[in-house]
Amino acid sequence: MTVNVIPKRLQRVWDKWNIRGSVLASLCLQILLIFLAPLRKQARGYIIIPIVWTSYLLADFVAAYAIGLISNNQGDKCDKSNVNDALSAFWAPFLLLHLGGPDSITAFSLEDNELWIRHLFGLIAELIMVVYVFTQAIPFSFWLQTLLVLLAGLIKYAERTRALYLACLGNFKDSLKPKPDAGPNYAQLMGEYSSMLEAGLPVKFITVNESERQGNKENERQANSEVKPLNDIEIVREGFRFYQIFRGLIVDHMFSFQERDESRSFFLGLNAQCAFRVMEVELNFMYDALFTKMATVYKSYLGYIFRFICTALIVATYILFQSHHKPHIHPFDIAITYSLLIGAIILDIVALIKLILSDWTLALLKLKKVLRPIYTIGKYISFRRRWSESMGQHNLISFCLKRRFKLLDEVVEYVGLKEIFEFMMHRDFISVENDLKDFIFNQLKAKADEAKDAISAREIHSSKGHMAVLRYTSRESIVATVGENVEFNESVLKWHIATDILYFESTELKDNKNNRNFSKIVTDCIVKHWKKKNPITDRKEAHDVDHKKLCNQLSDYMLYLLFMQPSLTSAVSGIFQIRFQDTCEEAKEFLRRFKMTPDRSRPSDQTMEKEARAELLKVATPVKPVEIKGDRSKSVLFEACMLAKDLKRVDDDKMWKMMSEVLVELLSYGASHCRGNAHAQQLTKGGELVTFVWLLMAHFGLGDQFRIQAGHARAKLITETEREMSEENTEKESAM
Known part of the structure; x- marks a missing residue:
């Protein structure tokens, strides 16, 4: 004899409302995520992040659980929920749509991206369940509407799985690998050299490294660079440009001296406020690429096409359902169906508005006349706050x-x-006040001026405060506290x-x-x-x-x-x-x-x-x-x-100056000796000042990420006569 711990009245309520409640709860969680998930990159409190975390975990669980309930009750003659089989079969694809998630969040943390295979398996399993529900209800009156929503849900879930796949750090790193480079044709050059020697020609090699050819241009740019402010649109575009170059910092990517010189010359010509705003945009693009669908869905024309198809399918489903005769269906169940349809349309419209007003549109759109209105509207709606600034x-x-x-x-x-x-x-x-930003920026800028080559840059990069101390005092007891052995x-x-x-x-x-x-x-x-x-x-x-x-x-x-x-x-x-x-x-x-x-x-x-x-x-x-x-x-x-x-x-004034410079040096040492993925993880928790220091040091070329120092050597074979003529021309040019 079994004893029912749960009262029969409560059991009857659960049996009647479990499917309805799960479907509505899944929709509410999607609405909650699309509006609250973007706030976590600027939140510091105890409210937003726990709510997003809870909603993120429950969204998948509730949607999958609801599909299981519908599958279990499909065709059951003893079904106590009294939900029409045709209507419940129509609800199932909406849950697949919900499993695809909103554009504003695909992963709560970097570890979630590593589980893309699990999501792919989940896509296959849930799709089989929905198809099973669909086939069990055949023939039924809403088969066309169900099929349309099923296609839309498949697109959404595939988008999310692809976003997780591309944001997985291993795949993210592979996508940044340059094309294979064998360098100049050594065998061909040696063949020409041997042939000329056999012919008795006095031949010599002249080699010029890429770094030497670019060095004069870099010095010219730095000499001519003036501190000039950037407007809002230029800041977004420059942030996107440097995001495309330096996103590899997250996965310890190797950078060339050309990228180092380009970044140095740009940031040396900025003031602190503009530099920090450019880095805000840059880190915001990194956040979108790792934790949202933005970089996946809106990076290519194919993403736009699939998104348009998805929205069109949902709108078409709404029109068909509205014109369809619905006999023997409870009005409350019809209201739930309309909620699912209207909710799906609203979520897509909100996602479209967010896209239009996003930094991605400002960075990629070529119609300059509409950029200012888009930025202005986006500023008033979203306030464009990209981190907590604390x-x-x-x-x-x-x-x-x-x-x-x-x-x-x-x-x-x-x-x-x-x-x-x-x-x-x-x-x-x-x-984080402007005075602190100015001081940190000026300190790192001064270090960048001192770093004339890669060796000096690495010395500055490895300093834990002793360089700042030695500028003010040689007292051994103070220097020893920031020594290399400490x-x-x-x-x-x-x-x-x-x-x-x-x-x-x-x-x-x-x-x-x-x-x-x-x-x-x-x-x-x-x-x-x-x-x-x-x-x-x-x-x-x-x-x-x-x-x-x-x-x-x-x-x-x-x-x-x-x-x-x-x-x-x-x-x-x-x-x-x-x-x-x-x-x-x-x-x-x-x-x-x-x-x-x-x-x-x-x-x-x-x-x-x-x-x-x-x-x-x-x-x-x-x-x-x-x-x-x-x-x-x-x-x-x-x-x-x-x-x-x-x-x-x-001396008192001298003491505080020295201490502030030592602390900035310690901060920059800690920032640059931390793994890039740890900095990326903080983007979901309001951001950290140390992440900006890490990125600014990379932009100034202060680090060990720049391992290609000379590039290709351009080798040229010349005869003795050509060499003498070249030297004469050089002497004439210098005399003039």
Whole structure:
């Protein structure tokens, strides 16, 4: 005897509404995805990305489940759902259409692209199920409409499978391979050389490398390049041009010196704002190519043709269904059918509008007269925000001072959600301001000017801060913190703590001085008011860089990357987690010893943090900690305090300039030593500033991606007489 745990009333409701509910749920998920999926490239919150992730996973499951329900109930005389067999057979191809997914998302992450074979198998399996449902219902009154939707669903699902196939990193890399190149005809040239020697002719080789021929042109372009602003349309077109060249960065593609020179000459002639906007567009095209159908459907005329056929089939189906007589069908089921038809048409119209207003249209359309209206409309509808324009912040000392509940930490760690919990509770985001963009761009531009050849470019690319330090000081204790033998994560952690201590100390001193000097406050107010009346002076002051503020932002951002986004520095992060937890533990012990742990009776957390930093700076450090403690503990807390004291011996303005340049150098080192696919993955999570640094370094030629240095050597056979005549002509030209 079986016991029914589920009440019979609930069972009856489920039996009646399971097919109807699944079909409607599948349609709702498609609508949700087409509107919310594009927002994930500019989202930082906890709402959009989880909703898109959940909808993405449920969309395939619900559609496949609904097809299974329809197949199971087809021809069943005991069918409790009371759905007409002909109508349910008509619904099945719509679910195949839904499995094709919207244009705005084909993959949630890069790993989904690697599963294109699974999607191909799913296409075959679901198609067989739909055909089975179709044949079971024959003969029925909606066979023509069902066949039309079946063809449209097949096209949609095939588009998605092809998009996943092309975005699979292995296939993506294969598509970028150049044509086989055997180089100049060596055998033919040697045959001519041997023949001339046998004839007794005095012959010599003259070879000129491509790099030498192009070198003068490159220098000419750089000398004549002037910083000029680009309009909105030009930014999109230039972004598309460089996307086509540098999309191979994602898969460690090899670039030629011509591509390096072309990129360098262009970006050296831009200001920071234009450069970042061009890279925004470039990364947006990378996002579309890897996670949407845009690059697949709209890259060739064949994609346009199939898309037109798909839309035409759905519209034709709607017309046929509307004119068809529908006896013995429940009005609610007819309403569901119209919802599926109208929903499919609306989804296609929305996809078409998004295409027309997209960067792809602006980049590929040749009718210049309509570009400006298209851009303007798209700007007001989609706001054209291509990334979050924010950067994460994480502070070690603030992290150690926060109140923590031991039981909650143990529970979170036990269920395996420790990383997610820490990400949600111990991080913050700030806007990436123009001052920071300008500073990073100018620093990398200066490095690009220093990199005259591939060797110097690689030296700059491998610097972890020591080049910036040596420009300001030769103090051994400071240089040693960014030496070649020091791990990247160790340098970042030391400079983060040192920057944090010095920043709060200088802020506290400034606050104290302002509190003691009332006349200074009044004077500052008068000067500030006077600057508003004098825009020329104010414009001049706007160019001044607040190095102290930039140092604080960059050091917190670097720790955020290492702690919250280890995949972006996985190639260079090393044993950071061990070093971080040991440093945190030593900081907590120090704070407990000085009774600096959080206490409800204390006035404010900010005051506690200032006191903690002041106490750390007061600790005497005549001997290196490693000589006292050994190297079992990887803590660098007091080594960072020693660094802070050494930095204080440098002139204040000079110190902050040096620190900001060191942090930019560390940031660029981490960015360029990370795999390209890790940067690509961040495009679905709001984007990261470090990705822009990675791309900007490639555009400036600072990296090891440019492995073709000389190109082909153009060899020429000349006789002794021709050589003498060539030298005479050269002398005459130089004399003139």
